[in-house]
Amino acid sequence: MDLGIRGKIALVAAATRGLGLACATQLAAEGCRVAICARDKDSTEQVAKDMSSQTGSDVRGFGSDVSRVEEIEALLSAVRQSMGNPEILVTNAGGPPPGTFESTDLKDYGDALQLNLMSAVRLIHGVVPAMKTRAWGRIIAITSISVKQPIGNLLLSNMARAGLTGFLKTVATELAPLGITVNALLPGIHKTSRVDQLIHDRSVRENKSESQIHAEMIETIPCNKMGDPSDFGAAAAFLSSVHARYITGQNLLVDGGSYKGLL
Secondary structure, eight states: OOSSSSEEEESSSOOHHHHHHHHHHHHHHHHOOOEEEEHHHHHHHHHHHHHHHHHHOEEEEEEOTTTTTHHHHEEEHHHHHHTTTEEEEEEOOOOOOOOOOTTOHHHHHHHHHHHIHHHHHHHHHHHHHHHHHHEEEEEEEEOHHHHHSSTTTBBHHHHHHHHHHHHHHHHHHHHGGGGEEEEEEOOOSSSHHHHHHHHHHHHHHOOOOOOHHHHHHHHHHTSSBBHHHHHHHHHHHHTTTTTTTTOSSOOOEEEEOOOOOOO
């Protein structure tokens, strides 16, 4: 299927590894011109170079810490100057540290909100004016299965991503008449470095081997395996496509059937 987005400019945040990398790679494979960002400018530029060689598309890397207001502003300015206004935006950021109510310090709440809520809000505010002018845009936020089914020991992530979900649903309704769709992708357990770290943290906390924690995670997934990030990237590419014009305000689970609720 031709997704109809060849030549579109896409900006993907936190895209040097994991699910962000998978989304950026799939968009580049579909012929988008892709801007990726991460904190380490040198490694981001190298990932962009490798992705460009792999896909044949124009991919450029930018250093940016999306938890910082001034760095988001600088990122958006740099992308506009070197590539043009983004027509597709994938918001993403690394997760905050694990913890419970008892173990989480009050100062950590603000950091988590800046990282996992306000980074997306600021990026969306930055790209929407040009999307409105074109009467076309695709905004996709990578959130988590936790917005439907909170995950134990991830208090900060549960809180921040649920808040972002409320924001996304509200602006999706406001932007829909303008040709701009806003959706979220909710990953379950995928084989990423973030999940590797969570496995390690659980093994220490529960005094179990990492292999045992891994096996316990697999038991919760009806598909009986961890997700492949490339499949997640394909879902992002479809929501970015011309064929997804009538899909907005949705929270699409990509979780191998792990979510147990009806809605």
